[in-house]
Amino acid sequence: MYELNKNADRDWIKQRIMTATLCFLVVFILLFLRLVYLQLIKGEEFRRLSETNCVRLKSIKQSRGLIYDRNKKLLVDNRPAFDLVIVLEDAGPVPDTVSLLSSLIHEPYADLMDNIQKAGNTASYKPVTLKKDISRDQLAVVEAHKFDLPGIHIEIEPTRYYIYPKIASHLLGYLGQVNKKELESGQYPHVKSGDNIGRYGVEKSFEPFLQGRRGGRQVEVDVNGRVVKVLKTVAPVSGNDLYLTLDLSLQQVAEDMLTDKEGAVVAIDPSNGDVLVMASSPAFDQNDFIGGISTEKWRRLMDNPGHPMTNKAIQGEYPPASTYKTLTAIAALEEKAIDRHTTTFCPGYYVFGKRRYHCWSRYGHGKLSVEAAIAQSCDVFFYQAGEKVGVDALAQYARGCGLGRPTGIALAHERAGLIPTASWKRRRFQEAWQAGETLSISIGQGFNLTTPLQMAVFTAAIANGGTLYRPRIVKNIADSNGNVVKKIEPEITGGIPAGKETLDIVKKGLFDVVQGDRGTARGIRIKGIEIAGKTGTAQVFSRKTGEKFDNENLEKKFQDHAWFVCYAPAQNPVIAISVIIEHGEHGSSAAAPVAGAMVKKYLGLPKPKTKKKAPKEG
Amino acid sequence: MFDRRLIEHFDWGFLAVILLIGSCGLVILYSAVSAGWQGSGLHYLFEKQMIWMGAGMVVILGILVIDFRELDKLNLVIYAVCVGLLVSIYFFGQSGGGSRRWLSLGFANIQPSELMKISLIISLASLYATTVSPEGLNFKNLLKPAVLCAIPVALIVNQPDLGTGLLLLLIAGSITLFVKVEKKVVLTLGAILVCIVPLVWFTGLKEYQKERILTFLDPGRDPLGTGYHIIQSKIAIGSGMITGKGFLQGTQNALSFLPEQHTDFILSVLAEEWGLAGCTVLLVLYFLLLLWGLNIAYNCRNMFGSILAFGITSMVFWQIFINIGMVMGLMPVVGVPLPLVSYGGSSVITNMVGFGILLNISMRKFSTA
Structure with missing residues (x-):
């Protein structure tokens, strides 16, 4: 230790301790003076304030961000709702006040008291x-009767209002009250018990933007709890508004066409992946969920065999059926299993091993090339093409085209679909892959499953020359003054693994499906607009080869699903559409007309260049 | 090793002051937790606090057995263990209220940052005892202490527990000034600080960080959160007037207007129910406690002991000052409990450890070497 002179040491310590004592003394005098100020000088005032407990917090609820369509048409708004609240501390005697209130507004006394009971042991001034x-x-x-009802107040709460009930309900989603677990998770730092949060769709995915921040006031109230003075105010912050890629009028056409049917429609802008339409039928009314859906309504939704709470566009997994032949064609052309001039003779069936694999046309298509095979959807051609390519190569191309994996759309619960491989089957069933199964795969039957959204993205990619986009549903997020806070750019997620030559061949085939003399969807031709597409009929019920069914009398749930995918105009596409109608039987008759109506609406009929608006369709 | 002389020198007066403040604390806590309590018997928080107080007494006894000069030799080991505990929070820590501060021992949670306070005081006292000189410390002397402080402060602020981190700096600063620093060093450091603060403020901070600091310094900027708490606390204190509303009669307390009424804001319960009279008594008791601590530092014939005694006294002082200042709206709102009065095991035990060391030094004040 440092050697200090003993006496100097004592003096030194003494001086340091004295200084410290002085500092402590000054601080304690300061604290004491502050006590005197609060308790003596301001004491009376604070005593009065404490006796009425009159400085309180009143929360001001923010309004949630609005949602617009691509043409800035308002889809989701807020309306004022009036809530009746009671402050127990001011409402004495509570039973008298509540019973008067109950007779005035014709609500059962017991229900009102029940709500007070439920609130439990909260502080009596809340x-x-x-x-x-x-x-x-x-x-x-x-x-x-304001003055006869002490402690009763009206609170104005901005409440969600879906302007077009049932329209795009799966995409927009709905709200629900936050639960205890979510509050405790720390995921929603600004949400309080009783608040609503997005539970589904865009409302859920973009919750952090839509939410905003609640504000409040420090107020002084009188004995009856009425505000006499506002001390301080923190303004609420409105949530940010969303500008969707959705086209409301086109969405309405799609939903009209889906009325009384079960199925889904997706339309995408091939140039950037914008989702123009996303419809799933049957739909639900989002307004029913505000303030908690009634048990009865919920049960009705749950019991509906059409599964209205499922977004079939992203959750519905269907065998792609003949729409998949496009993929088989791409794989076969790229793998050089066939070329543009390869022809096959279709007698109406293909013998493989000991079995006959039938073409949908019992009498056969005769001799045809790949383009004609697509146009006429010849099964036999694609049995052979697929057989040459093999299951694993087919799967590789399918994955390259964005199938078998989620598209990455900003919605929860998206399904991946299924693209089978030989090793997948071994893992899943402990069975070897049968060569015959490859034939089924080639025409989109068998194990493969796709969602309508995946098929739309794939079709859009064919239309735009091979680029796969992540489907975009929100273009811009802006604050309530319209300043853009976030721009969501189109995002490329991959490309179709095929050269231009291959795509041109496939496109020619798709063109002929609608525009060709023998095309399967020639029925939806629109004068002046050329459409390229592909029909599909997905078997729900596995029929024995060659067995004939009387489809008309088949029970509805065993009837086939109808597919149609297309893009238009064929030469310079601006829209790609995928339609599935569950149990709709034939793609050409049930699904294609839906797409046809949409193309007509979106492109309008050939119009004079001076006119801006397309003439209305009758 | 426990000879009769030690018992003869035991500082009964200091123990009496501690027990007196502790009893006051229990009375106030009883009132704070009883409002609205519908269970039978004593409130569980009150019972737990009694257990902590009892445990604290045992801790004091345990500390008395060891000669405080052992701490001088062991200081780096203790320091290393405490820093180790702080680091382990990152891996095994319990979260609560948005920060990770606790380690679970199974039967109780400990807050390593509390133990760190004592450990840092010991280490600094040990270091300064060898470098102290009548002229004061120079830059070179301050280098090691700066490193000793920086490590735990950084770890604690990162938890994040700004209050405890700041408290650590204040205690370290007090000890350093106590042993005297060369004038030119103080001036230079002051000048650097004056230059750096505006520089950081205008270039280094984002808007929301500035807002957070401003709200911290002026709770009025957050009228729905801390600002409201301060107003309610001031109303409670002021409404007590001279004699208070009487035991268990506080209305602000009873209607749960007060935030954290049993922990950080407990003084407002005392002020509301016992008035200026009650508060003055507590202030006088605290002042007596601090004077006693300084006296122990003065009487110790061992440099390490003197600095250690002062360090612990300053730790108690800063807690009192910050807590009471905060509750009365003079200070930023940081979670610093009122010694021996606020509910909380970590706080009780830490302070008891400190008092134990003070008693220990007092008992052995005539030992030099």
Whole structure:
């Protein structure tokens, strides 16, 4: 230790301790003076404030971000809802006040008291909600008897309002009250118990943007709990608005066409992946979920055999059927299993091993090339093409075309579909792959499953020359003043593994499906607009080869699903569409007309260049 | 090793002051937790606090057995263990209220940052005892202490627990000034600080970080959060007036207007129910406690002991000052408990360890070497 002179040491310590003592003393005098100031000088005032407990916090709810379509048409709005609340501390005697209120607004006394019971042991100066969203008449009565109802207040809550009920309900989604677990998860730092959060669709995916921040006021209230003075205000921050890629009028056409049917429609802009339409039928009314859906309505939704709560566009996994022949064609051409001039003779069936694999046309298509095989959807041609390519190569191309994996759309619950390989089957069933199964795969039957969205993205990629885009549903996010806070750019996720020559051949085939003399969808031709597409009929019920069914009398649930994918105009595509109608039987008759109507709406009929708006369709 | 002389020299007066403040604390806590309590018997928080106090007494006894000069030799080991505990929080820590501060021992959670306070005081005292000189410390002398502080402060601020980190710096600063620093060093450091603060403020901080600091310094900027708490706390304190509303009669307390009324804001319960009279008594007791601590530092014939005693006294002082200042709206709101009064095991034990060391030094004040 440092040697200090003993006496100097003592003096030194003494001086340091004295300084410290002085510092402590000054601080304690300061604290004491502050106590004197608060308790003596301001004491009276604070005593008065404490006796009425009159400085309180009132929360001001923010409004949630709005949602617009691509043409800035408002889809989701907020409307004011009037909630009846009670502050127990001010409402003495509570039973008298509540019973008067109950007779005024014609609501059962027991229900109102129940809500107070449910609120439990909260501090008595905190408002308890008696009834949410009261009617205008009830509001008027309560306002008129304001002075007979101490402690009863009206709170105005911005409430979600879906302007077009059922339209794009799966895409837009709905709200639900936040639950305890979510509050405790720390995922929603600004959400309080009783608040709504996005539960589904865009409302859920973009929750952080839509939410906003609640504000509040520090107020002084009188003995009856009425505000006499606003001390401080923190303004609420509105949520950000979303500008979707959706086209409302086109969406409405799609949903009209889906009325009373089960199925889904997706339309995509091939140049950037914008989702113009996403419809799933049957739909649900999002407004039913506001303030909690009633048990009865919920049960009705759950019991509906059409699964209205499923977004079939991204969750529905269907055998792609003949729409898959496009893929088989790409794989076969790229693998040089066939070329543009390769022809096959179709007698109506193909013998493989000991079995006959039938073509959908019992009488056969005769001799045809790949283009004609696509146009006429000849099964026999693709049995042979697929057989040459093999299951694993087919799967490789399918994955390259974005199938068998989620497209990455910003919606929850998207399914991946299924692209089988030999090793997948071994893992899944502990069985070897049968060569015959490759034939089924080649025409889109068998194990493979795709979602309508995947088929739309694939079709859009064929249309734009091979680029796969991540489907974009939100273009811009802007604050309530319209300043863009986030721009979502188109995103390329891959490319079709095929050269231009291959794509041109496939496109010619797809063109002939609608525009050719023998095309399977020639029925939807629109004068002046050339459409390229592909029909598909997905077997739900596995029929024995050669067995004939009377489809008309077959039970509905065993009837085939109808597919149609297309893009238009064929030369310079601006829209790609995928349609599935569950149990719709034939793609050409059930699904293609839906796409036809949409193309007509979106492109309009050939129009004079001066006119801006397309003439309305009758 | 426990000879009669030690018992003869035991500082009964200091123990009495501690017990007196502890009893006041329990009375206030009883009132703070009883409002709205519908269970039978004593409130569980009150019972737990009594257990902590009892455990604290045992801790004091345990500390008395070891000669405080052993701490001088062991200081780096203790320091290393505490830093180790702080680091282990990153791997095994318990989260709560947005930060990771606790380690679970199974039967209780400990807060290593609390132990770190004592450990840092010991290490600094040990270091300064060898470098102290009548002229004061120079830059070179300050290098090691700066490193000793920086490590735990960085770890604690990162938890994030800004309050405890700041407290650590204040304690370290007090000890350093206590042993005297050369004037030119103080001036140079002051000048550097004055230059750096505006530089960081205008170039280094993002808007939201500035806002957070401003709100910290002026709770009025957050009228729905801490600002509201301060207003309610001021109303509670002021409404107590001279004699208070009486035991268990506080209305601000009873209607749960007060935030954290049993921990950080417990003084407002005392002020509301016992008025200026009650608060003055507590302030006087605290002042007595601090004077006693300084006296122990003065009387110790061992440089390490003196600095250690001062360090612990300053630790208690800063807690009192920050807590009372905060509750009365003079200070930023940081989670610093009021010694021996606020509910909380970590705080009770840490302070008891400190008092144990003080008693220990007092008992052996005549030992030199």
